[in-house]
Amino acid sequence: MRLRSFLMLLSISVAVILLAVIWFFPSNDDFRVENPFWNGTKDMEALTPASPLSNLSDLPSSPVGSTLILIPYVNFTQAELEELQTFVTQGGTLVLADDFGFGNQILEYLGLQARFAGQALLDPLFNYKNKWFPKISHLTTSPITNNTESLILNHATCLTDVESDTVLASSSTFSFLDLNANETHDKNEPTGPLPVISRQSLGSSGQLLLIADTSIFINSMSTMGSNYAFIQNIVATTTSRLLIDQSHLPQSNLGQTKNLLADVRGFFSLPAGTIGLVVAALTITLIPIFGKKKISNERGE
Amino acid sequence: MKRLVICLSIITLVMMLSPYFSILAQHIYIPHQNPATAEDASDTTSLLLFYGNVFNLATLRQYLDAQNMLSELEWANIPDEIRYLVDRYNDLSQQLFTAMNNLEFILGKASALFSKNQFVEARQVLDSAEVAVRDTVMLLEDTETATDAMSDKLGVFTSIAGSELSLAYERLKGILERLRQIIDELDKLRQNLSDNPQIVINTFFYLTTLLEVSAPDIAYPGLPFIINGQVSSSDGIVERMVEVFLDDIQLADGTTRGQFSFQVIPPQQISTGKHDLDIVVTPQGHYSGTSQRLSIDISRLPIQLDIQLPRVSFFSNSVQIRGKVYQSGRALEDAEVQVTLKQVSTLTKTSGSGTFTTAVNMPFDLLLIGPQELTITVQPAEAWFSSLSVKRWVLNINAANLILMLVIFVSLGILIYSRVRARPSRVHQEIVMPRSMIQELAAIRLSTELKYESTSIRGRILSAYLDGLSVVEKVTGISMEPHITLREFLKISTPRLQRAVNSFTELTVMAEIALYSSHDLTPTIAGIAEQIAAAIKEEFTREAS
Numbered sequence: 001m002r003l004r005s006f007l008m009l010l011s012i013s014v015a016v017i018l019l020a021v022i023w024f025f026p027s028n029d030d031f032r033v034e035n036p037f038w039n040g041t042k043d044m045e046a047l048t049p050a051s052p053l054s055n056l057s058d059l060p061s062s063p064v065g066s067t068l069i070l071i072p073y074v075n076f077t078q079a080e081l082e083e084l085q086t087f088v089t090q091g092g093t094l095v096l097a098d099d100f101g102f103g104n105q106i107l108e109y110l111g112l113q114a115r116f117a118g119q120a121l122l123d124p125l126f127n128y129k130n131k132w133f134p135k136i137s138h139l140t141t142s143p144i145t146n147n148t149e150s151l152i153l154n155h156a157t158c159l160t161d162v163e164s165d166t167v168l169a170s171s172s173t174f175s176f177l178d179l180n181a182n183e184t185h186d187k188n189e190p191t192g193p194l195p196v197i198s199r200q201s202l203g204s205s206g207q208l209l210l211i212a213d214t215s216i217f218i219n220s221m222s223t224m225g226s227n228y229a230f231i232q233n234i235v236a237t238t239t240s241r242l243l244i245d246q247s248h249l250p251q252s253n254l255g256q257t258k259n260l261l262a263d264v265r266g267f268f269s270l271p272a273g274t275i276g277l278v279v280a281a282l283t284i285t286l287i288p289i290f291g292k293k294k295i296s297n298e299r300g301e
Numbered sequence: 302m303k304r305l306v307i308c309l310s311i312i313t314l315v316m317m318l319s320p321y322f323s324i325l326a327q328h329i330y331i332p333h334q335n336p337a338t339a340e341d342a343s344d345t346t347s348l349l350l351f352y353g354n355v356f357n358l359a360t361l362r363q364y365l366d367a368q369n370m371l372s373e374l375e376w377a378n379i380p381d382e383i384r385y386l387v388d389r390y391n392d393l394s395q396q397l398f399t400a401m402n403n404l405e406f407i408l409g410k411a412s413a414l415f416s417k418n419q420f421v422e423a424r425q426v427l428d429s430a431e432v433a434v435r436d437t438v439m440l441l442e443d444t445e446t447a448t449d450a451m452s453d454k455l456g457v458f459t460s461i462a463g464s465e466l467s468l469a470y471e472r473l474k475g476i477l478e479r480l481r482q483i484i485d486e487l488d489k490l491r492q493n494l495s496d497n498p499q500i501v502i503n504t505f506f507y508l509t510t511l512l513e514v515s516a517p518d519i520a521y522p523g524l525p526f527i528i529n530g531q532v533s534s535s536d537g538i539v540e541r542m543v544e545v546f547l548d549d550i551q552l553a554d555g556t557t558r559g560q561f562s563f564q565v566i567p568p569q570q571i572s573t574g575k576h577d578l579d580i581v582v583t584p585q586g587h588y589s590g591t592s593q594r595l596s597i598d599i600s601r602l603p604i605q606l607d608i609q610l611p612r613v614s615f616f617s618n619s620v621q622i623r624g625k626v627y628q629s630g631r632a633l634e635d636a637e638v639q640v641t642l643k644q645v646s647t648l649t650k651t652s653g654s655g656t657f658t659t660a661v662n663m664p665f666d667l668l669l670i671g672p673q674e675l676t677i678t679v680q681p682a683e684a685w686f687s688s689l690s691v692k693r694w695v696l697n698i699n700a701a702n703l704i705l706m707l708v709i710f711v712s713l714g715i716l717i718y719s720r721v722r723a724r725p726s727r728v729h730q731e732i733v734m735p736r737s738m739i740q741e742l743a744a745i746r747l748s749t750e751l752k753y754e755s756t757s758i759r760g761r762i763l764s765a766y767l768d769g770l771s772v773v774e775k776v777t778g779i780s781m782e783p784h785i786t787l788r789e790f791l792k793i794s795t796p797r798l799q800r801a802v803n804s805f806t807e808l809t810v811m812a813e814i815a816l817y818s819s820h821d822l823t824p825t826i827a828g829i830a831e832q833i834a835a836a837i838k839e840e841f842t843r844e845a846s
Contacts, residue, residue: 030331038335073331100332120332124344125351127378131344133336137376142549147575147596150376155332172373174351215333224336236572250331278709285716 022257029255031071031218033244038220041244047228048235053243054259056083063092064205065240070094071214072102074248081109088206095234097211099157102248107210112200113161116212121158121194122183123175128152128224131183135225138170138193144209144233145169151197152225156213158194168209169197209234217244343380345455348387349469351377352448355394356476360483364402365589368395383454390447397440397480404433404487406508406587411494427495434488441484445477509535510591514580519598521685523569528553530580531560534588541588546579547571547597569684573599601687604628604636606679613696614673619660620695626655626679628686635682642675651679663697673697759815761827765834766812772834773798773805776841787812801840808833 027034033045033052044050053059053068057079060066068087076084084106088094096103103116123134136151145168158177159167175192176185185191200208215221222228235242251259267273351374358367371391379387407430414423452458457470514530532541544554545563552565578597584590608624622640626633632655639648640661649659661675672694679689770790774780777797781790791809795802811830815822 030333038337039331039333125347125377126373128336129339129378130342132334133339135376135378137373140549141546141577141579141594143572143576146548146577152336154336155334172376173354173370174347214331218333220336232574236574239570239572282709282712286712 023261027255029252031249039218041217043219044217044222050242050244052246055247056080059083059087060241063087063090067093067238068243070245071097072248073250075102076105085110089203091205093207095209097214099214110202114200114210115160117157117160117177120178121156121171121175122178123172125174126172134171134175136169136171136196140168142168143237146233147229148226150225151227151230153213154215154221158196158212159198159210162195162198166198166200167195168199170195343378346465346469349473353473353476359398360479364398368398386451386454390451393444393447397444400437400440404437407433408490430491437484441481508588510582510589512582512591512593514593516578516595519600520567522567522571523684525564525566528563532582542583544581548576567599571599573601602628602685604686604689606689619662621660623658626651633681637680639678670698758822758824758827762811762815762830765830766808769805769808769834769837772838772841801837804833804837
């Protein structure tokens with residue numbers, strides 16, 4: 001084998017192997033539905049009829065009965081905010097789970113008073129393992145908190161400026177909001193019960209469920225306490241489609257490459273793409289025959 | 302070539318390292334941690350502070366609130382080694398709060414009896430108050446002892462003075478002392494009331510409310526059901542407000558005295574599954590509020606569906622479906638029937654007899670022949686019936702795709718056939734000396750050396766080879782046949798060549814180069830070939846002599 005051919009073959013082999021590794025290696029990006037590790041949401045996708053949403057422009061045009069779970073770790077564009085507003089005001093339910101992300105951008109755009117505090121909610125006594133995992137046992141009766149005894153949060157915050165009658169869950173009396181991030185309670189820091197889940201109405205039929213923690217949906221947390229029952233209640237209140245937004249999650253290079261490959265695969269799975277691929281494959285394989293014929297014709301054979 | 306090697310090497314290196322680039326370009330820090338690997342850190346100081354808050358409520362004579370707050374400890378993160386102690390301490394505290402509440406209730410009752418001039422009854426109640434005071438004091442002393450025991454277990458007495466833990470303990474002890482003072486004050490009130498019955502005392506107590514409720518285990522959206530119950534309290538039956546909630550939705554409310562019965566209707570849009578049915582009696586004066594939570598299963602009645610559709614679709618653009626929807630033999634009218642085939646769907650409604658007829662178009666795809674999944678979904682008009690979704694398979698034979706695939710396979714067949722035809726001749730050319738070349742060699746040998754003895758370098762080398770060959774043929778007795786390659790001849794003759802093996806091998810290689818290689822030949826090589834041929838000749842001549 002000539003060196004040139006060997007190098008070409010080697011390069012192609014390495015490229016194919018790398019692409020295969022990228023394709024088959026599971027994603028480890030936070031909150032991704034394809035991530036089976038502790039920080040992914042694959043379990044939720046498997047246990048509920050949830051569909052990932054890669055773009056907010058793909059939101060259903062008739063959103064009544066649909067629910068969108070949104071974890072906003074990426075800034076929103078004006079168009080996206082408009083899409084969300086349309087979704088909610090036309091009857092969709094937006095489950096906005098945020099702690100230190102861009103949730104307030106949505107709340108501000110929608111004209112709501114409620115805000116995510118943006119500082120850590122710590123509970124030194126009512127917790128799972130340590131104060132960063134507050135245990136929420138103050139739950140008001142509602143379809144969302146049905147069969148739910150206690151929720152366990154993970155590095156959560158709390159909600160501010162919410163009306164008491166909209167609050168569905170609050171932290172314990174012993175919890176506090178760590179304003180200065182020194183992990184201890186200081187005199188000026190608000191103490192519990194602090195609201196962590198609130199249901200807000202928008203327009204005549206729009207609903208927002210604000211959750212002051214993003215991690216309640218991840219694989220390692222979804223089965224803790226009554227978190228699973230809580231998620232099931234969100235599913236149960238959805239009569240149409242349940243969507244999980246993936247477009248506002250931070251993405252690693254691995255994730256980007258996987259997406260690119262998925263797009264390519266998606267293109268080739270379309271009728272036009274498949275036909276194109278068949279035509280291209282035929283052209284490449286038949287080129288030598290056409291080439292020989294042409295040479296023969298030129299030689300006058 | 303060099304540039305190609307460098308380019309490919311760089312590309313390969315970049316591709317091999319590319320996964321690690323993600324480490325350099327990691328996304329923003331997500332503030333959460335794996336609960337499985339999180340450090341277990343119980344905070345004992347917080348426990349003492351919490352008890353301080355609970356007893357503080359009792360010092361404000363808010364006994365019910367103190368009891369409710371104490372029950373929250375069920376959710377606290379308490380180390381297993383002190384969990385038993387904490388549970389016992391909680392029980393003791395609950396008893397203390399109940400006793401204090403009871404003491405205030407007795408004092409209030411005695412005061413009320415005195416105000417109505419019922420002195421005999423009032424004296425009897427005051428006697429029971431004296432017993433209640435003794436019980437309360439005893440419970441407080443037990444609580445103080447238990448506080449010290451628990452604090453010892455939590456390491457209070459080994460902690461540094463002024464530490465958070467010791468400060469929390471001091472605070473708790475101070476609050477318990479305040480509680481003792483309140484009990485003493487209540488005892489003084491009791492004595493004052495005994496000495497001077499005209500005194501009116503303000504008491505803070507609550508009367509327990511009892512609630513009994515019964516409701517069906519299963520309910521259906523939109524269909525009414527009955528809830529029965531009875532409200533009473535520790536001092537008899539009074540008029541109370543009762544509210545009924547299904548989750549957070551209020552279904553009914555009303556004032557009742559003793560027994561009650563409410564007819565309620567679950568909302569039509571409610572989801573199926575377990576739901577909480579809450580019957581709430583609101584607080585009223587000294588009467589505490591109470592509630593009871595029942596689990597009710599919201600279900601929908603199952604429906605049946607009969608479907609008629611073809612099993613095989615030959616070159617057809619659509620599939621015709623007919624069916625009937627019913628429940629326990631009763632036809633369902635106006636039920637929505639949706640038939641979906643991949644992305645294509647069609648919607649219709651059932652008639653008065655529960656029947657429907659519809660057709661769904663086959664979507665375009667590249668399937669040649671194979672099963673297509675049809676999903677038929679039925680949504681009844683009445684909320685208490687469940688929806689139904691069934692799947693059926695139709696074998697679809699697609700003529701257009703069959704032709705397309707035929708063209709593809711015929712093309713590939715032609716290609717493979719032409720490749721197979723072309724390959725053997727090339728392989729043969731590489732391994733075996735071409736017949737024309739053998740003939741050429743034979744011609745060289747038979748005709749004379751004149752053809753190659755000319756100025757051609759190739760001719761000189763081949764002539765030298767032929768010279769050597771003729772000597773070898775003569776010595777070994779092996780003839781060079783037309784079907785034998787140069788190398789085969791070398792192999793056959795080697796055992797008989799003795800010391801001339803190396804020389805003849807070298808000469809054979811030179812002849813092969815002259816015949817097959819595209820490299821330029823130099824006169825030096827031709828000279829060397831001639832020298833080798835001469836050496837072979839000389840070698841065998843010397844041996845013969």
